[in-house]
Amino acid sequence: MLMAAAVLAHVLTIATRARRHDLAVLRALGFSRGQVLRTIAWQSTIYAAGALAIGVPLGIALGRLTWHVYAAGLGVVPEVVTPWNAVLAVVGAAIVLAGVVAIIPALRVARMSPANVLRAE
Numbered sequence: 365m366l367m368a369a370a371v372l373a374h375v376l377t378i379a380t381r382a383r384r385h386d387l388a389v390l391r392a393l394g395f396s397r398g399q400v401l402r403t404i405a406w407q408s409t410i411y412a413a414g415a416l417a418i419g420v421p422l423g424i425a426l427g428r429l430t431w432h433v434y435a436a437g438l439g440v441v442p443e444v445v446t447p448w449n450a451v452l453a454v455v456g457a458a459i460v461l462a463g464v465v466a467i468i469p470a471l472r473v474a475r476m477s478p479a480n481v482l483r484a485e
Contacts, residue, residue: 368415368458369465376408376469387473388481397474404470405463412462416455424451 380387387400395403428444435442 365454365457365461369461372408372411372462373465373468375411376404376466379407380404380469380473384473384476384481388476388478391478392482400474401470404473405466408462408466409459412458416458420451420455 387395387403390403391397391400424446428446431444432442
């Protein structure tokens with residue numbers, strides 16, 4: 365989970381740097397700082413949701429397959445139990461973590477003056 369948070373922070377930092385000009389134009393057109401913060405938070409949440417949409421089903425399927433192969437090698441009945449409460453807890457924690465990780469890049473972008481960003485481009 366720590367590695368995922370680090371990767372998400374890096375992706376958001378790079379994305380906010382790349383979209384500085386776009387966000388400055390939105391600020392010049394009337395976006396408030398809060399709207400910029402929410403935009404970055406939603407971007408982070410969408411990244412996390414996409415990763416979860418791919419990773420959770422794939423992880424469950426590969427875990428089941430691996431357990432079947434392992435149990436067959438041991439000669440035991442391969443009864444698979446998926447801990448759905450734990451899966452839901454991890455999904456919820458990942459979404460919350462995505463929001464927390466978005467705070468620093470979002471604050472950095474929200475503090476920038478749109479005039480300075482647009483003048484520099």
